[in-house]
Amino acid sequence: MDFLSENVYIDAGFQHLCESVFVRLCQIVGTSVQVAIRRETRNIEEMVERRVADNFDVIEMENGSIREGFRLEGSDVDIMGWPNNHRVICDMSQSEHYYAENKTLILSDSSESPPGFTLLELLTPTIYRVVKSACVPMNDRLYISSSLYRQQTQSHLFPGSIAHGPCESGEVGGLEYDIARCFACDFWPRSAMTCINRCHSWPDREVVNQIVRNECHFVPIGHPLGLHEHEEWSISFSLAEHKLVHSMNHCQFLTYGLLKIFLKEVIDKQSEETNKLLCSYHMKTVIFWVIQQNAVALWCPQNLLAGFWVCFKLLLKWMYEGVCPNFFIPENNLFLSKVHGSAQRKLFLELQGLYEKGLACLLQSPSIKSYITNVLYNPRLSICTNQDRMISECDHDKEFFNEIHRNISYSPKNLDHNIKYLHTIELMIGEPLTQYQVLMLQRSTADILQNTAFTLHNMYTNTGLNKQMYISDRMSCHMLKLAAKFGCISDMMYIAMFYCKTFRFREALYITEMIKVKLAQPGLMYRKHVDPERYTEAVGGQSWSTKMRQAVAYDIELNAHTCYINELTLEQQSVSHLLNIPLFVLLHFVEFLCNRHIDTTLAQTALENLQVLVHHDQRLYVHDLKRDISWEILGICQQMTGNLQAALYSYQQSITQYPLHKIQNATHMRIQDLHIT
Template identity: 40%
Template sequence: MSFNTRSSESVYVGMCEQLGTPTEVRHRREVIKTGEFLWRPIHFMRGLENSIGGSLRDGFMLETSDVDTMYWPPDHKVICDPSQISIYRIPHHTVILMEYEDAPPGSTKLRLLTPSGDPKINSSCIIINGETYILSSLFRARLLDYSKVNVVFARPSIQHGPCAAMSVAGMAFDHAYCFHCNYWPPVALPWIKRCQLNHWPSDCVLSEIVKEGCHVVPISSLPLDPERDSEWRISFSGAEHKLVHSMNHCQFICYGMLKIFLTEVINTDISDPCLCSYFIKTLMFWAIQLHSPIKWKPCNLLSCFWTCFKLLISWVYKGECPNFFIPQNNMFRVKVVGHKRAALFEKLYALYNEGIICLLLSPTIGEYLEKSIHYKYLTPGTEETRIVSDYYIDVCLFMDLNRLLDPYTVNTEEFARVIIALEQLQKTRSTSMQAISVQYFRPKLLRNYCFMSKQKLAIYSNRKLYYLLKIMKLAVKIGCVSEIVYLALYYYSDSHYELSLRCLQKAQERLTPPYTVYFGFKNENKYKRVMKGRSLIDRMKKGLIYDITLNSGYAYVFELIPEQLTNRVDGAGILYVPPLVMVHMLFFLNHHTLGNAVNSQRSIQDLHTLLLYDDGTHVPEDLRDISWQILGICQQTCGDYVGALSSFQCSLQEYPFNCIKKATVIRILTIFGHLLQKY
């Protein structure tokens, strides 16, 4: 089958707009890497090491993108051979031996060689033939809700394979509790030779992968078979991310197209799809390594896609999907079998008979292929500077930064560890993105420390409060626009109402200019004019706006405590509030406390007008639940129970992003009580 070069380039340009240009993808990966580096000391002090994975770490930002995080106890060491025990310190380290006998390819058993001091691990053990083994099913059950107390979110989780799955801020998170092995497993040694023979990945990447070792995650080869509870899966997630990062951009785009085609075409109208994105990732690895004649260039993108698609059909026809690291492990063995496999092959073969125009069935990809068909004389430029503007790159970077969680610490020791990590990153930074990330995180960390410390102070000494206030002002000085709202919040909680009002006036002036960036695009021309000649750090400080996030572990404003408590139980433990909504709320609370009825009513009216007429510029649709809730709280505080009842009902009708429904219902019942007494 012949493929038109112009069509390939047209689809490439379109997919760069969807999936990211080389610069966008590189920024995305470096931002995630920096966030992981700063969170690591917090997890370590809570007894865990961690590594972020998932499609977000790969560099994708799709609706289906998820974040997979692996956690493991750093004092538990997994070895592949009994002789390796000599390098560890007993009893400071618990040593676990991988055993491959009687385990299918890709799986192993874990034998405990030295006692563990972790009760969760000890309760997951069973004696088999006089030896102590850790059962994957018991380990998984013991740690399913461990994240509710010890990791990041105060949220219950459900089992998803070997992971504890949850949704936070509209994004899927999978937490896998596992063990790390510093050694490359013997069963995967042939993979090294194969890579050297096929010259992919490069020797440098290959060396890094082997040096990092692997993980073992708590899932057996047949999860529903209780006789296989002693099996653990060997995971090469770290190696997989390095392989994805070593792809050129055409390969990355082809990988993204396959993921999109899987979601929008192959798996559509299937209630229980048997093909998953991990199979697509494996497919890409094999295609790159074994199909060396392919020239992975934008002008050949459709040919590359078609080669991968034919390989997928071949796998489904044979019922074999060889694991990239351990080919003897057929990953179709459980999921793609029987009538499911037959139906899948029939669908794939029908798509194959349509030819490359089957891509038109994908709304995302088809749009760009259709343009190349209709506009035959259009010659797209594949250079990055012709695909997106500098403004677009800035906005995408700001949005990627906004998606990262603030580093919340629970004590001074954790704060000190993160500060040290931040300073290390600043001294050793090798990229501009690390400098930007440091500048982004430092004010957030300082501000969170102030709210944490203020809450923990039993008796407020003037010296301590002065010290915390200086830190808050420093965070405003070096931080983005939203930080001044936190200073106003800090002043209000400290009963400095006039100072809070001054901050709010400044905040309102800085939040509303058209050149600011708040989860999307505004006015490119004004942004370019205002930011001309400024460094990226200055552009971020002046133009970036992010949500006001209220962590359930900290006390910010008394009036929102019911919402924080409800969110802690039913949500992520973090309330997300649009900054301009928080400004109007604080305007009202300050004026109301000072007894200024006229200005407090004006603040309520301004907030009501904003919610009625905003087009999503200042109040994102996902955050309208908390926004209407705040309006109702203000109305309830000043005695307007009818207005408050209407606002709370509006909050219930919005998408429950912040999970505050119980708090809303309680407030409604309270208002009914007041109205019954009145009438």
């Protein structure tokens, strides 16, 4: 492959090669439309949550590559969380922007810290035990120790979670996650002002202004060479990075994606000694600098590999010098603590070896190789770079609906909280929104209406106030039917659950029969399962609202703060957030509960259908992560029929599944109630 050397690309069909890789990257990373869907649905969800948040809430923000718009295999979920009533200020004059009664103020003191790091001095009292216990006295002042704060905030969210840098890290169903507990600052730090001042060509002034207006964060990790490693905090510019990545054109974003793929599939495979020395943050930093320095004349599909090569050369230069300057604070060398000494020299030689191969080094990437060789062996191969033709209507809709479902996870605590959500969404409808965000708000409204309906009913149950009970019942029914009108097929399950809860069993069964008819349609899109041809025949060309209502279904999420089914009270008391139940499991469960009062034969049929589903499903209707609650529900039904041995087996199976919902305590209580010796 010597003819792939750097000097002969243009003569060897360089543009053709770039177009082929561009098409492949659109398949792996996504088209510009797919990336926009991922970003905008997430943005609208966080906007709702931020506006609804109370002063004493913990704000959470998705971070990292998924938030940027990637869905690469192996991408992890990064979450940053901070107490809403704590704020970091950069100098004392900024304290006048806050009321001391409802905000705990923290002063950033970077006078003795390396660039990009700081000490955090607690200025005003805090009500949070974890903050108090993380404080250490220094120079007659009280500072929050980053290492102690990390220890205090370890939540062990899922089994096997460990401390990793500033984060709590782990894995759920093959998906890795990092959770960083931090503090927010509403002001742009002075140490990063040089970044703003050098923004002449990229990003544009509007993006720069947005970056300065947005907050930065302080994550609990100190510099290993600093004077106060265990007390120092690192300055995080995650929000600013989101803005920068979102301001890239699609070719630049795909180049960033290619750098991430190249890191994982080529650089990290060179040797064990240098494996994982570099990370995707280094790749992001490289492309930020390359774009801002105008090192590539034109970012377009026909020039994609030229952009990649410029980035690779800059990375090689940094590796030789041992300096990777942080984009926001260049004095902060991102290589300083990890990439140095013999490991640095070895990695430099490995990168130099790849560089000497020219773009042929990309042949070491399994994801890209075939698309390069296809062009080399078929120079007249026709390549279409029109992104609209790269993705079918069905695939586009699947991406859209799954992103909507993924980003709706609201958990209102009470009726007032529900009303606050509805009011917030009402105000947002009047704002300039994209078509994706409009449907996201529509789906969010359905979710909140369902929650409000059950919350309202639970408030007046057993109060003895017949008139209020009658009014609340009518309002609840109206809200559930309204939600079903602009929700999806599975939203009808909330009507069935409500009828079951209010002892209208025949009405509930009528709804479940309607749901079964809709679920039996050949064009159904259930989660990511769909027959593209049947789907297109059924709803192709129609509006997204129509498609969602007629052909889309998901599993059911039950808010832990709201009672939907009395028989699941124990389980809902065990979870902290949501109970996520497979749709078909819940359907058979409701049929069983209702038919027990109407037709015991049909109740037994529903139980048998549930048993076959839980025992034999191959991840089509019951996802592995939801098997704990599925076995639990089967055990509940078996216990209600008096089949205690079968119920014991089901409960034992529930305990052995991955504890996604953390219902083990409820399961043990149910086992004790069986009284089987």
